[in-house]
Amino acid sequence: MKLAIAVLGTGRMGSALARALLGAGHEVTVWNRTPAKTGPLAALGAVVAPSVAEAVAAGAVVIVNVSDYDATAALLREASVAPALDGKLVVELTSGTPQGAREAGGWAAAQGAAYPDGAIMATPDFIGTEAGTILFAGSSQAFEANKPVFLALGGNVQHVGEDAGLANALDSALLGLMWGALFGTLNAIAVCQAEGVALGMLGRLWQTLVPVIDGQVADLIKRNETGRLASDEQSFASIATHHHAFEHLLVVMQARKIDLGVVLGQDSLFRRALAAGRGEDDFAALSRFMIKRD
Ligand SMILES: NC(=O)c1ccc[n+]([C@@H]2O[C@H](COP(=O)([O-])OP(=O)(O)OC[C@H]3O[C@@H](n4cnc5c(N)ncnc54)[C@H](OP(=O)(O)O)[C@@H]3O)[C@@H](O)[C@H]2O)c1
Known part of the structure; x- marks a missing residue:
């Protein structure tokens, strides 16, 4: 089913998310703090909203991908925006902490919105591909009911638990593992360079x-x-x-x-x-x- 979807934030990742949704045939409305970044998406068929409130009004699903949860809160907890979230699916794909996701999930529920919190375990080039992995936490019912939308973003979307903090917990755990390997590689490079290898x-x-x-x-x-x-x-x-x-x-x-x-x-x-x-x-x-x- 083709849906009306608003994407708030069209940086590197938000643009990839919007492109994938357009590619899947959804009606996509985008908003970005710096409007110039929405140009390439408009060329692909996205509607550019002049304000967050207008973007939210246009979407049954609202996907947020900005820099952090404080930025999300500043956008959504505005008097002109929050009441319009009632009955919508708000999908937070911004990176954050488990505590941040639990707090945001409670706030969204109080507005009457369903709130799956997602953690993107991929770079923008993986979005919309079979290998794209995104973890979702929070209501499994909301996840299952909207799975086709999530599958447009990546072939490997998984629901990891009812606790809204779990996707971010796994995100931090897996990134910690990744940084262990990357910092270990920096040590290895330094040793090799110093020893003439x-x-x-x-x-x-x-x-x-x-x-x-x-x-x-x-x-x-x-x-x-x-x-x-x-x-x-x-x-x-x-x-x-x-x-x-x-x-x-x-x-x-x-x-x-x-x-x-x-x-x-x-x-x-x-x-x-x-x-x-x-x-x-x-x-x-x-x-x-x-x-x-x-
Ligand atoms: N890039 C990746 O590989 C990757 C992978 C996994 C997860 N993520 C996550 O995805 C999120 C976005 O990353 P990105 O790579 O797309 O970063 P980015 O290219 O720097 O884009 C950041 C986006 O956030 C917006 N933004 C920042 N502060 C804002 C504020 N106070 N109010 C409204 N909008 C604000 C920016 O708007 P402007 O254009 O106006 O600056 C831009 O749309 C982050 O949480 C990141 O951790 C990224």
Whole structure:
């Protein structure tokens, strides 16, 4: 079914969302704080609204993709806008925190709006493709009833739970995993450059290590899921064994005056586990030291 959909925010991601919806044949009305950015969408058939209130009035579905939840609140909690949300589907695709999504979900419900909170796990080029992943949290009924709209945005749209904060929680968790890999890569580049290793070789060896690291990440998650934190016959390595090798990284980085900011946090976690006598536990047991207990 073709729907009237308003898209608030047409930056890089909002434009990709609007393009995908136009491509799926929906009637799309766009609004952007800087009107010039809506030009390419108008050329594709979008209606450009001169105000948020007019965009919201035009859509049965209101998709928001701006910089943060404060910006969303400033747009939607206006006297000329909020009452018009009654009975609409408001889809927040701006990145935010779990707490922000729960608060926004409560506010939207008080206006009479259904509020699936989405987390886009993709760059704009994936939007509208089979491989586009978007997580949705909040009312599963609202998600299921509007799934065709969401499927226009990405082939891998998933409802992750009734709690509106869950999509953002997963977003932060998965981005944390991504940054772990990206900051680790910065360490690796710095070590190679300092030690005269060609970066092409680093790139090739990384490819061969991917399955090894992939297996360790999966094992780490599984062991925490099932509580298998002690070392056993299937353990790949203990905390102490990891730390011995990790100390070599610290030595080379110190000797070459490479910034230790990222690795010192990791070293501190190792040291707290070792001081607590957990050195022979599986690496997975480091998770015990991730939560601060006052
Ligand atoms: N790009 C990605 O790969 C990606 C991936 C996943 C999630 N996201 C999320 O998608 C959201 C948008 O990202 P983006 O890459 O599209 O950023 P962007 O290109 O910088 O666009 C930001 C958008 O937010 C609008 N905006 C910012 N502050 C505003 C305010 N106070 N009031 C009204 N509108 C405001 C901007 O309007 P103006 O044009 O007037 O500045 C623009 O439309 C972010 O939450 C981001 O984390 C992005």
